[in-house]
Amino acid sequence: MRHLxxxxxxxxxxxxxLFDLANDxxxxxxxxAHACDGKKLATCFYEPSTRTRLSFEAAMLNLxxxxxxFADANSSSVxxxxxVADTIRIISCYADxxxxxxxxxxxxxxxxxxxxxxxxxxxxxxxxxxxxxLTDLLTIRTLNSKLGDLVIGLCGDLKFGxxxxxxxxxxxxYNNITFILISPEELRIPDYIREDVxxxxxxxxxxxxxxEDVLGELDFLYMTRxxxxxxxxxxxxxxxxxxxxxxxxxxxxxxENMYVLHPLPRVNEISVEIxxxxxxxxxxxxxxxxYARMALILTLLDIHVN
Amino acid sequence: MLNVGKxxxxxxxxxxxxxxxxxxxxxxxxxxxxCCVAIIKNARSNKMGKKDIIKVEASVDLVDLxxxxxxxxxxxxxxxxxGEIVDKKELRLPKKIVNIIHCxxxxxxxxxxxxxxxxxxxxxxxxxIYRCKYCEEKYKRIN
Numbered sequence: 001m002r003h004l005x006x007x008x009x010x011x012x013x014x015x016x017x018l019f020d021l022a023n024d025x026x027x028x029x030x031x032x033a034h035a036c037d038g039k040k041l042a043t044c045f046y047e048p049s050t051r052t053r054l055s056f057e058a059a060m061l062n063l064x065x066x067x068x069x070f071a072d073a074n075s076s077s078v079x080x081x082x083x084v085a086d087t088i089r090i091i092s093c094y095a096d097x098x099x100x101x102x103x104x105x106x107x108x109x110x111x112x113x114x115x116x117x118x119x120x121x122x123x124x125x126x127x128x129x130x131x132x133x134l135t136d137l138l139t140i141r142t143l144n145s146k147l148g149d150l151v152i153g154l155c156g157d158l159k160f161g162x163x164x165x166x167x168x169x170x171x172x173x174y175n176n177i178t179f180i181l182i183s184p185e186e187l188r189i190p191d192y193i194r195e196d197v198x199x200x201x202x203x204x205x206x207x208x209x210x211x212e213d214v215l216g217e218l219d220f221l222y223m224t225r226x227x228x229x230x231x232x233x234x235x236x237x238x239x240x241x242x243x244x245x246x247x248x249x250x251x252x253x254x255x256e257n258m259y260v261l262h263p264l265p266r267v268n269e270i271s272v273e274i275x276x277x278x279x280x281x282x283x284x285x286x287x288x289x290x291y292a293r294m295a296l297i298l299t300l301l302d303i304h305v306n
Numbered sequence: 307m308l309n310v311g312k313x314x315x316x317x318x319x320x321x322x323x324x325x326x327x328x329x330x331x332x333x334x335x336x337x338x339x340x341c342c343v344a345i346i347k348n349a350r351s352n353k354m355g356k357k358d359i360i361k362v363e364a365s366v367d368l369v370d371l372x373x374x375x376x377x378x379x380x381x382x383x384x385x386x387x388x389g390e391i392v393d394k395k396e397l398r399l400p401k402k403i404v405n406i407i408h409c410x411x412x413x414x415x416x417x418x419x420x421x422x423x424x425x426x427x428x429x430x431x432x433x434x435i436y437r438c439k440y441c442e443e444k445y446k447r448i449n
Contacts, residue, residue, distance in 0.1 A: 083419050104415040106440025110422065125413040127441055192437075192444060196430065 002300055003112040003119045007133040007170040012147075019138050022288070022295040029062065035298060035305050036065030042095035043069035044087065044111075045122070047103040051264060052122050052131070055286070056099045059293035068095060073103075085114040092116035097301055099131075100124075118300040126160050132263050133166040134296060135289035140171075140220060142288065143259055143281065148174040151217055155182040155244050156224035156269060158189045163263045164224055165193055172197050179205040180214045182244065186236070187226070211244050215253040221246070223262045223269055223282075247271040254279065261285050310344050314389050316363040319374070320382040324348050327358035333377060333406055334369045336362065372400030376436075401428050403436065407445055414441035 003009070010018065025032050041060040043053050048071060057067045084102070088111040091098050099120040100108045105127035112119040123129040141147045152171065158164050158181055168189070171177050179198065181189055188194075188207060198205045208214055215221070223246055228237050246260065251274050262270060262282040274280050298305070322330060327345050330336075336343050344361040351357040362369075366385055374381060375397035383395035403426045409416045416422050416438070425439040436445040 083421065084415065085419070102415070103413070104418060105411065105413050105443075106415040106438070109440055110415050110419065124415075125441070127413075192442070196435075 001116075001118055003108075003115070003121075004130050004296065004300065005109050005112060005119075005121045006128050007130045007137070007166050008173075009130070012173050015134075015137065018134070018292075018295045018299055019141050021298065022138050022291040023142065025291050025294050026288075032063055032294065032298070032305055034064040035303055036060060036063035036301070039063075039065040039097070039301065040095040041065055041067045041069075041297065042091045042098040043067060043071075043122075044091060044098055044100045045069065045071050046073040046107070047101050047123070048072045049101055049123065051286070052101065052129075053099075055289045056120075056122065056131075056293055058290050059297055062290065063294055063297060065096075065297075069099075084110045087111070088115045088119065097297060120296065120300070123162065126162050128166050129162045129263075130166060131289070131293055131296065132163045133170050134292040135285060136163070136167050136222070136261060136263070137170055138292045139261060139281065139285045139288045140259075144219065147171070149176045150219040151178040151180065152220040152222060153180040153182055153211075153214055153218040154222045154224070155211055155246075157187045157226045158183040158224070159187040161224045164189070164222070167222065168193055169197055172201055172203050177203065179203065180217065181205060181207045182209070182211050182214060183207070184209060211246070212250060212253060215250060215258075216255065218254065218258050221254070221258060221260050223260060223266070225263075225265065225267050225269055245269055245271060246274065248273050248277075251277060251279070308346075310346055310361065312389050313342075313344075313361050313363050313386055316341075316361065316386050317366040317395075318362070318382075318384045318386060318391075319360040320357070320384060321351070321354065322358035322360065322381055323378065324354070324356035324358055326378075327360055330358075330374065330377060330381075331360065333373055336360070336369070339364050339368060366395065371395060371397060373403070373406055375399050376403055376406065399428055399431060399434060402426070407436075409438040409441060409443055409445075411438065411441050411443035414438060414443060416440060 043056050045053050060067050084107050092115050097118045099122040100111055101122040102124050105125035108119055108121035108124050121128055121130055144150055154164050258279055260280045264286060341364040346359040348356045349359055379397040384391045385393035405424050408424050416424060426436040426445055427439055429435050429437045
């Protein structure tokens with residue numbers, strides 16, 4: 001039995017198979033409409049996240065399965081003091097697969113160690129968010145026709161943004177990737193990503209403060225939200241949140257074939273005036289999120305559709 | 307000067323930085339041993355000025371030297387037989403440490419689930435970096 005805790009749990013070959021499956025699901029949805037008949041997905045969300053939870057639920061429903069679960073810790077037995085280990089033991093009796101989001105880092109790993117069913121990490125604090133990374137990789141691979149040989153700019157909150165950390169770790173395994181890290185000094189990537197992933201693997205990267213200075217170099221621009229909940233005080237949040245806003249004027253500096261990605265939800269870091277720009281693919285990316293999760297559920301449940 | 311006699315069979319932990327022997331006594335769980343243990347604090351040392359020494363009249367196999375490797379691999383482990391040093395054990399960094407150090411990340415699951423073992427994994431032997439198994443937070447070593 002396999003779980004998904006980090007995007008690195010899968011080899012690049014396994015990811016290729018998963019993405020081939022996701023692309024096939026996109027083209028032939030009817031073929032997969034009953035692949036999970038009789039199966040149940042438990043969505044255990046200790047921290048509210050409508051988007052990710054609905055994406056998981058849509059994925060399971062698209063496969064013909066059913067969903068059950070809770071949407072925040074207050075409506076679960078954790079409020080009574082139940083441990084993650086005990087919760088997953090019980091969930092294992094009710095469902096065939098579990099997607100868990102928790103505000104504490106490592107909670108889904110603890111669950112996986114006590115589970116009889118596959119556990120998917122649906123985000124654990126500021127640590128990992130692997131299904132977002134699968135979504136990002138699938139979007140990039142589909143638009144770029146391959147993963148590799150590209151320059152990607154990551155912009156915004158690179159310190160607390162777990163999607164960014166996971167994406168860098170995942171992309172670092174492919175050939176000829178250049179990272180351009182765009183953030184205020186206070187929100188630069190953590191040392192462990194810089195040292196253990198980029199420097200130690202001799203991966204080309206640079207850290208800059210101004211988005212305008214590098215826009216013309218990018219094949220992909222990955223925007224992120226400056227998340228209020230990651231700050232310890234309001235003042236820091238207010239001071240930094242508007243530093244990096246992508247608008248029409250900035251998009252004029254970008255290449256014709258540069259794509260803009262965003263894990264969503266956005267606040268104001270991407271102006272609505274560029275939503276109709278064909279290079280703005282963040283809503284398409286959300287759709288790929290469902291295909292990626294469908295492919296993941298099938299893979300972890302070891303279900304094959306002919 | 308205070309004199310503590312030789313031991314006949316057992317092991318001696320020498321060159322312990324002065325003032326840290328009680329931490330080592332606790333971490334190696336020497337209190338659990340049913341044998342004679344001598345703790346010498348602030349002994350004179352040509353090399354270190356002052357040092358601590360622990361003498362244990364028991365087989366070295368009863369303690370986890372990996373833990374000592376993590377705490378301070380500059381400590382000398384002398385194996386004693388018939389009152390003489392017959393071997394010196396080389397200390398190595400253990401691949402995994404259980405319940406010796408605690409994760410200080412307030413966002414880690416170990417901060418709320420008290421029954422979880424505190425497990426750290428050696429992720430970079432060259433740089434001596436240990437990370438929490440659960441949240442991957444780096445453990446900041448003092449020495």
